Every structure is written in structure tokens, then in C-alpha cells.
Amino acid sequence: EIVLTQSPGTLSLSPGERATLSCRASQSVSSSYLAWYQQKPGQAPRLLIYGASSRATGIPDRFSGSGSGTDFTLTISRLEPEDFAVYYCQQYGSSPQFTFGPGTKVDIK
Amino acid sequence: QVQLVESGGGLVKPGGSLRLSCAASGFTFSDYYMSWIRQAPGKGLEWVSYISSSGSTIYYADSVKGRFTISRDNAKNSLYLQMNSLRAEDTAVYYCARVQWLVRIFDYWGQGTLVTVSS
Numbered sequence: 001e002i003v004l005t006q007s008p009g010t011l012s013l014s015p016g017e018r019a020t021l022s023c024r025a026s027q028s029v030s031s032s033y034l035a036w037y038q039q040k041p042g043q044a045p046r047l048l049i050y051g052a053s054s055r056a057t058g059i060p061d062r063f064s065g066s067g068s069g070t071d072f073t074l075t076i077s078r079l080e081p082e083d084f085a086v087y088y089c090q091q092y093g094s095s096p097q098f099t100f101g102p103g104t105k106v107d108i109k
Numbered sequence: 110q111v112q113l114v115e116s117g118g119g120l121v122k123p124g125g126s127l128r129l130s131c132a133a134s135g136f137t138f139s140d141y142y143m144s145w146i147r148q149a150p151g152k153g154l155e156w157v158s159y160i161s162s163s164g165s166t167i168y169y170a171d172s173v174k175g176r177f178t179i180s181r182d183n184a185k186n187s188l189y190l191q192m193n194s195l196r197a198e199d200t201a202v203y204y205c206a207r208v209q210w211l212v213r214i215f216d217y218w219g220q221g222t223l224v225t226v227s228s
Contacts, residue, residue: 033213037154044204044218045154051212088154092213097168098144098156 002027002093004101012109019076021104023089028069033092036065036074039103040085048087049074076106084108111135111217113205118222125195125226131188131205131219139163139183142208144215145190147201147224155201158190159208173199195226 003026013019023034031052037045047056049065052072062077076083089101117129129145144159158169158179167179178191188205202223206215 035212035214037215039154044220045215046218047214047216050209050214050216056216090154090214097159097170098213100154100156102153 002029002091002099004089004091004099006087006089006101006104008104009102010105010107012107013079014109015079015081017079019074019079019083019106021074021076021087021106023067023072023074023101025070025072025091029072029091029093031068034065034067034072035090037088037090038083038085039088045088079106111207113207113217113219115203115205115219115222118203118224120225120227121195122228123196123226126191126193127195127224129190129192129203129205129222129224131190133186133188133205133207136207138181138186142210143181143188144206144208145179145188146204146206146215146218147199148204148221149198149201152201157203160188161210192224195224197226200224200226 005024007022034052036049039045048059053065064075066073086103086105088103112134114132121127145157147155147157160167160179164181176194180189202221204221205219207217209216
């Protein structure tokens with residue numbers, strides 16, 4: 001079973017700052033199958049990045065993804081007020097098929 | 110536009126059963142894999158199950174295997190989750206999601222339905 005670990009657990013930043021979120025896998029993950037989601041309170045998650053680095057439809061270019069193997073990164077170049085949320089990475093692999101990381105909360109400093 | 114609307118959540122006693130439904134619209138339902146994902150109160154996301162476009166391939170998370178059954182009716186554009194032998198730890202918001210199988214992602218999500226298992 002591939003376990004995803006996200007760090008930090010909470011990131012306290014100000015609007016306009018750069019956010020760097022990490023997702024580390026317990027074993028190598030196919031880059032094709034690594035995604036990032038954003039979730040705001042009371043809402044369903046929203047797909048941001050798929051294939052480790054491709055932005056989903058309608059996602060602003062301040063969001064970018066990178067990485068390969070066991071280490072992946074989501075970067076928000078300049079935080080907007082609407083970007084304060086929880087971010088999850090997700091991978092697909094062998095049993096149990098799909099797994100999510102525990103999430104990183106980006107809150108306002 | 111793509112819409113996924115879950116229903117069927119509620120309060121159920123431990124050991125009880127519940128059937129969730131997800132009504133899909135705005136896309137050709139029979140072309141897509143579909144999935145259920147849940148989120149316990151204040152916790153992260155947990156994948157529950159997925160079903161292929163035809164219904165011939167189904168997988169479950171170990172935590173629900175043998176208790177939950179996923180199914181679909183392509184004629185009705187609907188996805189279902191039959192939940193039996195419910196436990197307190199099954200308490201969660203259950204989301205229906207469309208799967209982009211080529212890249213193994215959940216590209217559209219419903220608003221979720223809350224299942225509470227408590228005596």
C-alpha cells in the first residue's frame with residue numbers, strides 16, 4: 001500500500017506570498033497518476049492538478065505542480081484570498097487503488 | 110454542465126443499512142467510471158469504491174469490503190452505494206465523483222450526503 005504524507009500540516013502565510021506544499025509517497029508513484037485537490041469549508045474538493053503538473057480546466061496559472069518518483073510539490077506563486085483552503089494530494093496505484101494524503105491547510109497569517 | 114447530486118444519507122443505528130444514490134447529468138454517464146469517496150467529520154478524504162463504465166469492474170477499499178456494494182444504472186444515469194453492517198466509523202460525508210480513468214483522477218464531485226451511524 002502506498003502511503004502519502006503531506007507537509008507541513010498547516011502553512012500560515014499572507015496574501016501575495018508564495019506557498020510550497022509537499023506530498024511524499026512511501027514508494028514510487030507514477031507521475032501520470034498524481035493529482036492535487038483544493039477543498040474549502042463546507043464544499044466538495046476541486047481538482048487543481050493532474051498528471052503531477054497539468055492544470056485542470058479553469059485553474060489559474062498561479063497554481064503549478066511538479067515532482068516525480070516519491071516527491072511531489074504544489075506551488076501557489078502568489079496567494080489570493082480565495083486560495084486559503086485545505087489541499088490534498090492523491091495517487092492511483094496498487095491496492096487499495098486510490099489514496100489521498102492527509103492534507104495541508106493553508107491559512108491566513 | 111456536469112452535475113452530480115447525492116441523496117439517501119441520514120441517521121442509522123450501528124448494524125443498519127442505507128442506500129446512497131447519485132444522479133448524474135450534463136455528460137454521457139455510460140462513458141465514465143464513477144466512484145464514491147468519503148470524509149469523516151473534520152478528517153481527510155478516503156476513497157471507498159469505484160465502478161467501471163459498464164459495471165463489469167469494481168473495487169473497494171479494505172475498510173468497506175464485504176459490507177458495501179457499488180452499482181450503477183446507465184439507463185437512469187445513476188450511481189448507487191448499498192451500505193450494510195454500518196459502523197460508527199462509517200460516519201462521514203459521502204461524495205459521488207466522476208473518474209477520468211486515463212489519468213486516474215476525480216474531475217467532478219457532488220456536494221455530498223451525510224451518513225451518521227449512531228445509536
